[in-house]
Amino acid sequence: xxxxxxxxxxxxxxxxxxxxxxxxxxxxxxxxxxxxxxxxxxxxxxxxxxxxxxxxxxxxxxxxxxxxxxxxxxxxxxxxxxxxxxxxxxxxxxxxxxxxxxxxxxxxxxxxxxxxxxxxxxxxxxxxxxxxxxxxxxxxxxxxxxxxxxxxxxxxxxxxxxxxxxxxxxxxxxxxxxxxxxxxxxxxxxxxxxxxxxxxxxxxxxxxxxxxxxxxxxxxxxxxxxxxxxxxxxxxxxxxxxxxxxxxxxxxxxxxxxxxxxxxxxxxxxxxxxxxxxxxxxxxxxxxxxxxxxxxxxxxxxxxxxxxxxxxxxxxxxxxxxxxxxxxxxxxxxxxxxxxxxxxxxxxxxxxxxxxxxxxxxxxxxxxxxxxx
Numbered sequence: 001x002x003x004x005x006x007x008x009x010x011x012x013x014x015x016x017x018x019x020x021x022x023x024x025x026x027x028x029x030x031x032x033x034x035x036x037x038x039x040x041x042x043x044x045x046x047x048x049x050x051x052x053x054x055x056x057x058x059x060x061x062x063x064x065x066x067x068x069x070x071x072x073x074x075x076x077x078x079x080x081x082x083x084x085x086x087x088x089x090x091x092x093x094x095x096x097x098x099x100x101x102x103x104x105x106x107x108x109x110x111x112x113x114x115x116x117x118x119x120x121x122x123x124x125x126x127x128x129x130x131x132x133x134x135x136x137x138x139x140x141x142x143x144x145x146x147x148x149x150x151x152x153x154x155x156x157x158x159x160x161x162x163x164x165x166x167x168x169x170x171x172x173x174x175x176x177x178x179x180x181x182x183x184x185x186x187x188x189x190x191x192x193x194x195x196x197x198x199x200x201x202x203x204x205x206x207x208x209x210x211x212x213x214x215x216x217x218x219x220x221x222x223x224x225x226x227x228x229x230x231x232x233x234x235x236x237x238x239x240x241x242x243x244x245x246x247x248x249x250x251x252x253x254x255x256x257x258x259x260x261x262x263x264x265x266x267x268x269x270x271x272x273x274x275x276x277x278x279x280x281x282x283x284x285x286x287x288x289x290x291x292x293x294x295x296x297x298x299x300x301x302x303x304x305x306x307x308x309x310x311x312x313x314x315x316x317x318x319x320x321x322x323x324x325x326x327x328x329x330x331x332x333x334x335x336x337x338x339x340x341x342x343x344x345x346x347x348x349x350x351x352x353x354x355x356x357x358x359x360x361x362x363x364x365x366x367x368x369x370x371x372x373x
Contacts, residue, residue, distance in 0.1 A: 001336060002026040002346040003369055005361065006059050006222055008036070008305050009043035016357045017047040021054040023365025027087075029059035029220075029348045033095040036304055041074040048082035057087030059222065059348060060163045060181060062096035063113035064105050068128065069137055072120035076139060076152035084156035088121075089181050089220075090114055091163035094253065094263050099301050103262040107164070111172045114160055118176070121158045159210040161220065165266055167195060174199025177217065178210040181348075183265070184223035184325070189342050193219070211345060220346040221339065225325040227332060227363040234318035234326065242360065243326060244308045244316040246350035251276050251315045252300050260297045276300075276315065283309060305352055325349065329367045336368070 004027030005020045007013050017028040028047060032040040044056050056078070061071060071088065079086045090113070092104040119126040123144035125136050141148040143155055159178035164170065165188060173180050174196040182188045197215040200207065211218035224246040226239050233239070251272060256263040258273035284292075284299045303309045308316070325335050325347060339347065349364065351357035 001340050001344075001372070003364070004029050004055075004220070004346055004348040005357070006031065006348040006350045007357065008352070009040045010038045011043065011046065012354075013038075013043050014047040014050040016351060016354070016361065017054060017056075018050055019358055020361050020365075021051050023361050024369040025054060025361070025365065027055045027057060027220075027346060027348065029057050029089065029222075031305060032058050032061045032065075033099065033304070034065060035099040036095055036301060036306075041078065044086075045078050045081060048078050048085065051082070053085070055085045055087060056082060057161070058089045059220075060089040060091030062093040062105070063090060063110060064093060064102075065096055068113055068116045068120065068126070069139075072117055072139060073152070075121065075158050076142070076154050079153040079156055079158055080151075083153055086158050087161060087179075088117065088158060089161045089163060090117070091181070094265060095249075095301050095304055098256055098261050098263060098297055101261050101295075101297060107168050107172060110162075110164070111176055114162060114172075114176045118160050118178075121154055121160065123154055157209070161218075165192065170195035171199045173217065174201075174215075175203040175205055177205075179207065179212065179218040179220065181220045181222065184221045184339070184347075185266075189219060189221070189339075189344060193217075193343050216343065218345045219343055220348055221344050222348045222350065223325045225332065225347075225349045225360060225364060226321070227360070227367060228326070228328050234321040239321060239326070240313055240316050241308075242352065242356035243321055243324065243350075244313060245303060245305055245352040247316055247320055247324070248308060248312050249304055252304065255280065255300055256297070260300065272315070279311060279314070283311060305350060307353065329371070332368055333372065336372070 003025045006029040009030045030040050075088050092110050116126045120139055125138045141151040143149050161179035161181050162173045162177035163181035164173050170192045200215040207217040224243050226243045253263040253265040253267040254269045254273045255276045257268040259277050280300055351360055
């Protein structure tokens with residue numbers, strides 16, 4: 001089992017990444033949402049410069065927000081700083097699009113972008129479209145294409161992992177990706193792996209190159225964790241403060257499904273969505289007398305994976321926290337064993353707030369990673 005942190009991109013995030021590396025974590029994953037966080041590639045570059053061995057990946061970059069040549073250049077540039085440590089995770093867009101009032105990217109466009117990106121990152125010529133125009137592009141100043149080495153590194157392979165669920169998403173993962181990113185919802189992995197394997201075998205896309213096994217991909221699961229201290233329960237203030245900001249985005253997604261542009265997380269609950277709609281309307285009214293109903297989604301995503309807005313703690317229950325990778329060390333180890341048994345290779349733990357992040361890194365590193373060997 002590999003262990004990662006998943007962190008909102010901000011300039012000083014490299015400090016938490018360095019602490020994670022020292023604590024035994026193998027991966028650091030960076031959120032990409034351009035209206036909420038710092039630029040993901042700039043953040044990763046700083047982390048690459050300040051670390052030595054931890055792998056660095058986007059979780060996840062949004063294709064519609066950068067043309068494919070820009071994403072390829074960014075990844076290949078950071079691969080110069082951290083050779084062989086860069087992973088590009090791609091997704092159809094949650095807050096990266098919802099904060100612009102837009103729904104998730106269409107799956108066909110998502111798959112096409114992933115194919116183009118993979119081609120560029122191995123030095124191929126790739127056909128792109130802009131309106132009615134079709135043009136061939138390549139990363140020109142690479143060792144393969146021009147003998148130059150000062151700009152990009154594509155000699156050390158850069159895997160492209162996809163975050164996608166549902167029958168069509170699983171089919172695309174099997175056909176195109178180098179690995180699969182999903183969430184810790186109980187049914188995701190058992191339902192997805194057989195579909196992905198069937199698609200991978202049919203298309204001849206072996207996952208052996210990047211930690212998978214033939215038609216079974218390397219699986220990264222985004223989850224949350226808090227190691228309980230003596231006397232604490234799932235509803236203790238420190239626990240809610242440290243993990244709550246990573247759980248409320250699920251409620252944001254439910255609101256989006258009912259009242260916003262729409263998320264693609266497959267999370268819908270009309271009762272919770274209605275309750276959150278009442279909450280966010282009151283929150284926005286208290287914040288400003290100008291209600292701007294057509295911009296409500298902007299207030300919804302304030303604090304996303306960073307902090308709880310005033311009053312949001314009502315949506316964080318002990319039962320919800322209990323479903324995460326939280327508990328005492330024995331409970332957490334049992335949950336990890338279960339994840340490993342169903343095919344999970346990497347747990348990406350959401351870390352929020354500098355102090356909470358460092359506490360989790362220290363506690364999980366000492367009590368879980370070191371003990372599990």
